Every structure is written in C-alpha cells, then in structure tokens.
Amino acid sequence: MKKLFNTVDNVVLDQVQGLIASRKDIKFNQHPMYIWHEESPNQVALVSGGASGHEPMHIGYVGKGMLTGAIPGEIFVRATPDQIYECANQVSHEQGVLFIVKNYIGDGMNFKLAVELLHSDGVKVGAILVDDDIAVSESLYTNGRRAVSGTVLVEKIVGAAAARGYSLEQCEELGRRVNNSCRSISVALSSCIVPAADQPSFELGKNEIEFGVGIHGEPGIERMEFTNANDLVDKMFVALKENTPYSRTLLCWDKEEGEWNDLESAINDFESDHEYIAIVNGLGNTQTSELYIAYKRLAENCEKENFKIVRNLVGEYCTALDMEGISITLLKADKEMIDLFDAPVNTAAMTW
C-alpha cells in the first residue's frame, strides 16, 4: 500500500504522536491511548472518541474551546472502555465529564460501560448521542440514525459552552438540542481503502456513486449514476430539507438514578426564514475546488428556500480515510448556538 505510513499497525500511533509533536498544548497517554488538553478545573470536561480514520475528527478538535480529551480507536474500530474510562479520569474535575458519542452500536456499548464505571467511582458523568445522518434509520452498525459531520458542530458549540461555565446538565441539554436541529447526508464517489484490508471496501462503477453512504463505507439509500455536481447537491439538499421531523428515542444517562433511560427526542423541523450553519465536508480524497463548487450550489439552494446560511465551514472535518465524496450538514441554529459557534477555539483543525 503506497501511503505515507510506516507499518499498518502503527498508523494510529504515528499520526497521534505527529499531532502531539505539532501542538505543545496537548498531552498524550499511550497505554491506553488518549490525548487531552489541560482545562480549567471549573469547567465541564468534554470527551469524544471512537474509530480512527475520520481525521481530523476527533483528535484534531482537542484544545481550548472544544474537546478536553479524545480517544482514538484503531482504524474503523471503536475505542475500548478502558481508553474511555482512563481518559475521563484524567480530565474530570468537580464539574464532571460529558461524553459526545457517535450513534454506532459498538461506540455506544463501550461508552455505556465507561459511564457506569465512572458513576460507580463517584464521578459526575453525562453522555450525548449524535445521530445527524438522515440517510438510513437502521443499518449494519446502528440502532437508529448514524452520526457524521454534525458531530463537529456538537463538539464546537458544546465545547464553547463548557468553556463559558455551563453546567453538565446545561451542556447535555444544549448538545441534544444541537443534535436534534442538525441533519447531514453523505455521498461517495469512490470507496475508501482500509489499510489492513488494502482493497476498496466496496466497488463502484466508473460513473456510479453511493448516495447516503456512511463514513465507514456503510451502504446508503441508492446507488446512482453521477451526472454533475449541481444535480447531486440539489438531490442532497432536497433530502435534507424534506426529511420529515419525527421523534425517536436516544439513550440518556440518568445521573440521579445511575441508570440508562430512553429519552424521547424530537427532530427539529427545518423551516424557511430561519438561520442555519452549513458544512460542506470532504470525505478524504476530495479537492478543495470540489468542496467550493458544492458550496456554491448549496448556497443557491438555501437562498431559493430562504434558509439563511449565517455561518459555514468548507473543508475536511470528518473523513472516511481516502474516500472521494462529501457530506453536507445543515444546523437550524438559534442565537445561542451561533454565539457559541463564534466563540474562540484553538485546536489543530479549527482555530479562530
């Protein structure tokens, strides 16, 4: 495999150590592996993690105003409960620790275990599940919807809130509100290649794309012919706009009772004359020019429907190794979210 790797086994370790070498403000633990940033003890510690292969997510989001800690699993393999537990122990102070968890079965299981362990240690702990991907509501690896690039907005906005002194309960409420106001859809123009497998995860014909793909190459809604960027973005926009609001349950940790409960979560309807934050996210091998071409068409669609894009991100925020393709995320944002989005952040992948 001709990639800038040393050995397939060392991809994750090498890249994390490279990130650490590039940023003096981030600390590193190798066994079990996690990274963290020293925050004020007076704020909620925010921790996320999961499979590697989605860089810069999550390790690129550790720093002032965003994540306190991140736990990289192996490539496309969930983080282990001891990684999660040890990282949380490292960063948690009196205000407690909040996990941001992408809604995949494996991630959910391991974060659940860590939450229970921390609770029995007397640590104040909470968890937010992210399920912004509207493509499918059940899939090989998920109960309910998957998480994709909307996770970045949850981490940015809740990260700013934690830095401002929001309590654990306030961070949880805000994070769930962001998640429920957020929709994403992804398309693949090519499969990714998992280093250990050294072959594409799926095959696409010369002119075929996978609409609604997941960030590990999970199947989407439809395999279709590619015509051009505008047609594809139009179709993605319609899918985002027309996703019918509905209620589903997301697991929630009851801190008082020390048990898990299903929390009824209503997806926030998308409306005209409202403000939105948009992401055009590259999935790996997508050129910056392609991202801006997609953004242009997204902006035109939003203008036509009077969805007011007040902030935007165009770049690689949540990838699927070397997959060609993009995800589009729209967050129906209230003033609090926009204000927190604008708050200072200083991480490897996002700084302002």
Next chain:
Amino acid sequence: MKKLFNTVDNVVLDQVQGLIASRKDIKFNQHPMYIWHEESPNQVALVSGGASGHEPMHIGYVGKGMLTGAIPGEIFVRATPDQIYECANQVSHEQGVLFIVKNYIGDGMNFKLAVELLHSDGVKVGAILVDDDIAVSESLYTNGRRAVSGTVLVEKIVGAAAARGYSLEQCEELGRRVNNSCRSISVALSSCIVPAADQPSFELGKNEIEFGVGIHGEPGIERMEFTNANDLVDKMFVALKENTPYSRTLLCWDKEEGEWNDLESAINDFESDHEYIAIVNGLGNTQTSELYIAYKRLAENCEKENFKIVRNLVGEYCTALDMEGISITLLKADKEMIDLFDAPVNTAAMTW
C-alpha cells in the same frame, strides 16, 4: 471524469463563486476574473495569483492580514496580464501594490507586463519572486528554482507586515528575506489528473514515487521505490538541510528607474540552534493522518539536528489538483518573521 464538477470549462469559475458565496468579506470580478478584499487605503496592497489547481492557494488566502487580491488563472494556466492589471488597479492605493509571483516563466512574463503597465499609469508597484523549491534549478517551466509551499509563508508574513503599515520597499525587502530563508521539497505518490486532459499527467509504477516533483507534475530529481513514510521524510529532510547556500539572481523592479534588474540573492544557510517554521503540506489526495505521520518524522529529524521548530502548519496549503504526496517547507525564521507569522489572519484557508 467523476469529480464534483459541472463542466470542465466551469471548474475555476464555479469554485471561485463558491468561495465568494462562503465569505461576505470578499468581492468578485468575473471579466477579467479576480477577487479582492477591502483593505485600509493606508496599507500596501498585496496581490498574488497564477494557475488554478493549487487550492487553497491563492484564492483561499485573500482576507485580513494576508492577500488583498488574488487572480486565478485557468487550471495549470497562468493568469493573464489584463487580469493582473485590473486586479491591481482595483486594490491599489497611495502605498502602492506588491505582487507575489511564483517563479515560473509564464507567470513571470505576465506579471512583468502588468508591472510595466501599472508603472506607466503612475501606480507605485513592486514584485517579489518566490523560488523556494530546491528540487531542480532549471526545468521545463522555470528559469532557476520553482515556487511551491514556501509561497504561503511569504504571503502570510508579508501580509501581516502590510497590515502593520510597512512601506512597499519594506514589504519587498521582507518578502525577499523570507524567500531566501525558505526551502521546500515535494514528492508525488501519484500523478494528478488535469480535468481537461482526463488522464494522469505522468505514470508511476505500483510502488514508485517521484522525488522532487513540481506542483504541476513537472519531473523531479529521481524516480524511486517507496519504502515507508519515515525513510521518505528522512530523505526529504537531508535534501533540505544539505542544499548548499548559493547566490542566484532574481528579477527585481526598480521603481525609480522603471526597469527590471537582476537582483543578486543569497540563499540563507540552514544552521543548528536556530528557529524554524515548518510546513507539512498535502498535495491533494493525501490523508490528514499521512500528514501527521510525516510531521512526526520531520520533528524527530529537526530535533536531532537542533533545528528548533517554533511554529508549524500541517494541512493542505498548496496542492496539485488530486496528486497524492506532500511538500515539506522549512523557513529559517528570525524574530520579526515569527512575530508576523503569529499576527491575526482571517482568510478561507488560514484563520487565527
């Protein structure tokens, strides 16, 4: 060609319009095509441009603290003299306009023409040639060395100086000093595909790489076998470190006389116990993980030689369409350069 394009003819226009749609602070002129940012009339206007296909360079660097204007040519085609002339007319005030020009024959010719036209209009105008690429000293498209990712540092540092009120002459002197203290080397793991050609610009064997490649796919020093990331970065570091200092001439515009003169430029020697700014730059289809793996090894090499990396950039700053590969840039930086590097910047591709 399965890329997020609409038509091959519209790639540049669509992507520039996408960028403009994403940033309200940047203005756009279509005929001839250029973009600009309203600066204070009391500062030198900084303008760069050239072939498209190197995004985010240069359009992604227009904004507060960096470029005032940028002129995108067609893909791998130099900007035309009228584009350059009109853009400069749009942005120049009393302090004059300074061009940052990558040292390719075509770019040089067209910027030269524009400088002469502006001079005869009575506009105060200057130009800096960038030639940071140590790979080859003559090639198909160059007299002398080519320019690659070091251009980004010239634009950032001189951009900050202009915003602080440096005069045109001071900006020129600084820009030349940055260029002469800056070395880059690039490697390709795969060729890029020019959209209009729809086939790779060159062929590499399954395990072959091109060492010292240019950002349009110009040949390098050596076609070699790829072993692993560390070996490759070691070789790149040695090439950068051991490049013998020498003097060469770079064209310089004499504002008083209104004529071009060869300026003797001495390449600044690289020494231990000195401070450096480092870039690990992805050339297109290179994963963030690969960039961090390369950065790790670069940092190890620098530590061994006591090259003190005091600032670093790891990401895509100057690409070659969808080429797989990286460039590494080292700038031997003095306190003034570091201070200006740290100054606030707000552009699509660089913000802090």
